[in-house]
Amino acid sequence: xxxxxxxxxxxxxxxxxxxxxxxxxxxxxxxxxxxxxxxxxxxxxxxxxxxxxxxxxxxxxxxxxxxxxxxxxxxxxxxxxxxxxxxxxxxxxxxxxxxxxxxxxxxxxxxxxxxxxxxxxxxxxxxxxxxxxxxxxxxxxxxxxxxxx
Numbered sequence: 001x002x003x004x005x006x007x008x009x010x011x012x013x014x015x016x017x018x019x020x021x022x023x024x025x026x027x028x029x030x031x032x033x034x035x036x037x038x039x040x041x042x043x044x045x046x047x048x049x050x051x052x053x054x055x056x057x058x059x060x061x062x063x064x065x066x067x068x069x070x071x072x073x074x075x076x077x078x079x080x081x082x083x084x085x086x087x088x089x090x091x092x093x094x095x096x097x098x099x100x101x102x103x104x105x106x107x108x109x110x111x112x113x114x115x116x117x118x119x120x121x122x123x124x125x126x127x128x129x130x131x132x133x134x135x136x137x138x139x140x141x142x143x144x145x146x147x148x149x
């Protein structure tokens with residue numbers, strides 16, 4: 001849902017990147033669905049290590065080990081738990097220094113996302129584009145299974 005809070009400059013950059021076919025998407029949520037899938041597939045193909053935010057506490061640890069960074073697993077998990085309890089990135093994007101030049105429509109979407117989040121279901125995504133929803137679900141489910149620890 002945070003993708004729906006992008007500024008038009010970011011959206012233009014994403015569309016110029018060549019990743020994703022946005023031509024048939026009439027609604028913002030459909031555009032976000034295309035963006036999420038195309039960029040995540042691209043990142044997956046390019047990356048040597050894979051992890052998802054759903055398992056950031058453990059999924060990223062093999063990469064740290066391979067890089068020999070010496071990060072203590074228990075300390076990493078503790079910091080992840082501490083951070084997730086104290087920081088809401090959506091609310092941080094509403095600080096005055098960040099929003100005073102934000103267009104009103106983007107500000108309204110960011111405000112809603114931070115304080116009145118709307119959870120989308122697979123059905124609500126399918127209502128926008130059923131085929132795209134199945135592609136997203138398949139990619140996410142496959143990837144989630146590959147990255148479980």
